[in-house]
Amino acid sequence: MQSSLDGNAIAAALFDVFGTEMTAALGTCGGCGWSGALAEVAVYLLRPGVVARCPQCDQLLMVIVDRRGTACIELAGFASLEEPGDGS
């Protein structure tokens, strides 16, 4: 039975895309308003792509697709996403 991982499982992929460590970034779900670190999201790692969902309501938060060696990321499920250190 497949179960989800957490956001730590995609730490390297997030670093590749954002150029900084992102598991401590604070995200807010655009569906239910859940707010927490990217490390806490539910991740479905097996391909074709990587899917991250809200741990509270299952809304699709983020999709990472590798297209011919280029990582493409869709973040439309977040109401907001603050990089670590923002606002400090």
Next chain:
Amino acid sequence: MVVSRFHSRGVPADPDRVPPGQYVTSGFPVLSAGPTPHTPLDTWTFDVRGAVRRPVAWTWQDFRALPRETVTVDIHCVTTWSKLDTTWAGVSLDTLLEAAGPSGGFVLAFSDGGYTTNLPLADLTGGRAWIVDEYEGQPLEPEHGGPARLLVPHLYFWKSAKWVRGLDVRDHDAPGFWESYGYHNYGDPWREQRYEGD
């Protein structure tokens, strides 16, 4: 510590049966974009709707009473594994579509959990596609798409939507879930149509 893999890349590929860029596995990797739904059979329906003469919804009991076929086919996943001689049982989409009388040329298959995938209607007819509820003689397990999934073995396996609940027949094509993120709109494994533009 013992680390084991559930599939092997060691089986030589037959180029007449295995598309380019694929390797043969004896396992059955589980690929999914979300949590595994567990829809009770007494609330399960399969709908054919949209651009049809008669929208039809089958209950599980209705569906199981339809004429059934058993097929043995090779399947090919865009993640590069292929699995040969897989045996499935279910209902031909010729049977289901004939009951509804489609007038549009495209289909968006939709599933529990919100997954969708798009296909030309022509690829679902002519004995090339099924709604299957058995795999290797056993009820289809939820992690592999049970109670029922689409089976379109001539296209990459993301087109064979797990947990399928119906077909929305359309006059115009529209991308499904993975297609909207850059995967190929059609997905022919023999032409290696993995990504948009292939």
